[in-house]
Amino acid sequence: MDLTNGPEPCVVCGDAATGYHYRCMTCEGCKGFFRRTIQKNLQYHCKWNNNCAIDKTTRNQCQFCRFRKCIDVGMATDLVLNEKQRIAKRKLIEDNRERRRAETVTIKAKPDTPTSDDLTDEDQNIIDDIVIAYEQTAIKVTKTYPVPDDESVPKEKVDENSIDVWQQLAEVMTPSIVKVVEFAKRVPGFLQLNVDDQILLLKSCCMEIMCLRAACRYDPVNRTLTLQNGLLLKKNQLNHGGLGLLVEPIFDFAVGLSKLQLDQTEIALLAAVLLMQSDRTGLKEPEAVEKLQDAVLGAYKRYIAEQRPMQPVHWAKILMKVTDLRTISTRHAERVLCIKLDSPGELPPLFLEMFDEGAQKI
Template sequence: MAGLTTLCLSESESCSDSPSSTSTVLSHGDADLNGEEKTCAVCGDRATGYHFHAMTCEGCKGFFRRSVIKGVQFTCPFTSSCTITKAKRRQCQACRYQKCLAAGMRKDMIMSDEALRLRRKLRDRKQKQEQSPKEEPDKGAGLTMEQEQLIEILSEAHQKNFDSSFSQFTHYQPPVRLYIHSVRPWGAQNGACSLSPEDYLESYPEEVLPDVFSMLPIFADLSTFMIQQVIQFAKAIPAFRILPIDDQISLLKGTTLEICQIQFNTIFNEETKVWECGQHCYTVQDGALAGLQQIYLEPLLKFHVSLRKLKLHEAEYVLLQALVLFSPDQVDVVQREEIDQTQEKIALTLKSYIDQRHPLPEGRSLYAKLLLLLTELRTLKVENTRQILHIQDLRSMTPLLSEIIS
């Protein structure tokens, strides 16, 4: 299992080929500082900059994008070793595509059509603003261009790195549990908590007592799965990637468990009180069978019900995750001022989005409710960490979780 430092260092430039991406901003143009013309790493033509993580020409950039989006499977009619030059690059698509990959071009950096449309919209708006600089901005017109771009970046990072269908989690095997039909499980009576986890276990005769840690293996796997997604989400945010690696690790250690809960809320069913993870469904009872205690599980359920009732948009969920991630109060961070400024921008964007997209009177107190829930979430994380530290088997099952809470 890769450690936190390894995951942070690997693929450190995993964001889309957008105007705000670090690689595009730092590599704009077709010549270096000495005036030397750059050449395409694929065909040798004049390069126009970094595209999908490699210095290429416009022709190879377009070819790679079209190939990935269409999902075409190319086959070389020869020996898969064709020479790719500016003159011959059209003769063998298979070898040209393989050379794109060999040059470092990355499929995961290709933006979706929806993200491209939003980027074009932002460019058009910027051009109009530049053409009429004397006009006073309409304060009621909506979000600023910078705020919309921030939402675009965060949404792209979330969509690429959060598997809401949990399709990548299907290979994990569900636990085998002992069911006694004469005993009602916790929470099964009229949808309410009729028995606490402790009462649920005490209701069994000693000789048929179920294993309290029967859900522990899948809980460990699920925790690791979610933590890895949060790390990838953070790495896809340019403002996070430019921080020193030690600051990145400090932020992840301090906030990952909270961000996991925000992501879990997007798949929480308020009516059934169930987390619907694709083909698998989990309840607070499953948490009890993983060894977690009622003092944590009951407030956790209350938190998810409260947050789900607010009916947040996807943009608000991703802004909330980023707001938690950029926490300047983490003990070991060095660039505290930069992190604080980023968090302030995110907070203002979230407030502006709520003001624009939620009608009164509901929208009036929504931002304040979110801040209160974030305070509750911080308390939940402290209790969750305390309980995890007491489950020795869990820390040995998932070293990544152990590193996060260390």
């Protein structure tokens, strides 16, 4: 109703209307008159010529003409509730009022009920277990040694199809692979998964977690990356050996990761997320993996909401890093497959196991 210029008139008698009743703008008097007529099935007769003028002062003089005008202006008889319908409606209203009162009492009785963004005790237990697992399986780099800046060393293009290159990489990566396996076994729920699914998840995430751990050893001040064997590298030195084949994409990833300034808990949880990917092709029981994945993601998201309330997009940026790591791993798997086709039987068994075709289709 537009009350700017006062109340609108009732379309039946011209009195001040109170709203739409039975599809027409009417006053309370005409609304009640129309309802009673229909509910009681009342019959009226005009004492005059069946054409009485109906207004505010005459509306009670001829009920027949008043009701006929109600019909003529469009009041709907089918909208008037019968006695059974009125009782049902009244009960529904009372039920809704009672439900709202009960909800109000519940809220007052439990003022500390956690919201969806609050860390639960279960979340904290998951986080604690994962952080401990990650820290206990980390490779401690106690001594570093840089690659000498010897300009006399020719910076020739590394042949990435060289078996020697991949053998060198296998030797460097072996300790890290062992640590990834140990980490996975300590993540809550992992050992309860189907054994074949455990193996598939490990194959799929191993390179991703190793890349993550290597990227965390990036020094943004000196722009150096420390490998697990203590080798201290700068990006412009990658052409000096076969390690450049593996390390260059990790270098680029590490630069972006360092800008997020993740704490140790966030890093550990990110590693667990990489492990628990329920969309890995070939899983026999993906629902079980998805259940663990949801628990880790939920705890992770709520941890970030609590620790970084002023950084609403931080969570989205972390999920993008998961995609980046999976892309790096997939590219290495494609390289291994090409070499396997060109030089069958010459690749180190470690790589044939890690980059098994079935485990790397993501």
